[in-house]
Amino acid sequence: MLVDDEAGFREFVAARLGRLSRIAFLLTGDHHAAEDLVQVTLVKVARHWRRVTRAGAPDAYVRRALYHEHVSSWRARRRLEMTTADPPDRAGGRxxxxxxxxxxxxxxxxxxxxxxxxxxxxxxxxxxxxxxxxxxxxxxxxxxxxxxxxxxxxxxxxxxxxxxxxxxxxxxxx
Incomplete structure (x- = not known):
């Protein structure tokens, strides 16, 4: 992975990983598939990070890339999504x-x-x-x-x- 502004990319990912993971989970319905979706999307975005930041809207670009990667993988597999019986974890202890x-x-x-x-x-x-x-x-x-x-x-x-x-x-x- 070649990232021109590696520190900037790392900061972006650190600040938005939780939100991207939640979006991916909602799109896929599965924690593991969501993790894979975020990882594949971020690898692809990293290759074009300089262009993404020059365009001035990295959040919108990554969100769109996440959606498109989800649709592409869904189309490629042509399989039904399987849900699990485990609800998403939530902190708080109540x-x-x-x-x-x-x-x-x-x-x-x-x-x-x-x-x-x-x-x-x-x-x-x-x-x-x-x-x-x-x-x-x-x-x-x-x-x-x-x-x-x-x-x-x-x-x-x-x-x-x-x-x-x-x-x-x-x-x-x-």
């Missing part, structure tokens, strides 16, 4: 059984969405991107983002009625 169940239901519901719909939901509601920023990250139009969001929320409502309150909150904030 009883989070209701939250854990909700996370499992949400993860399973996200896994049943088409990859594009899943990406739109992750970017819009977990990354809190605007419709325009989501469209830019996905390389599509704002109208496509709106349409995919509408269809994804309808699908979530149908497959996971127990998430109705969460979906209503998402629609209100949109």
């Amino acid at each position: 009883d989070e059984s209701a939250e854990a169940v909700r996370r499992i239901v949400l993860r399973d519901a996200l896994a049943r969405l088409a990859p594009g719909q899943r990406a739109v939901i992750v970017l819009r509601y977990f990354e809190d991107l605007s419709e325009a920023d989501t469209a830019d990250a996905l390389g599509c139009s704002v109208g496509s983002v709106k349409s995919q969001t509408h269809h994804a929320l309808a699908r979530l409502r149908a497959i996971a009625p127990e998430l109705a309150e969460l979906i209503e909150d998402a629609e209100v904030s949109a």
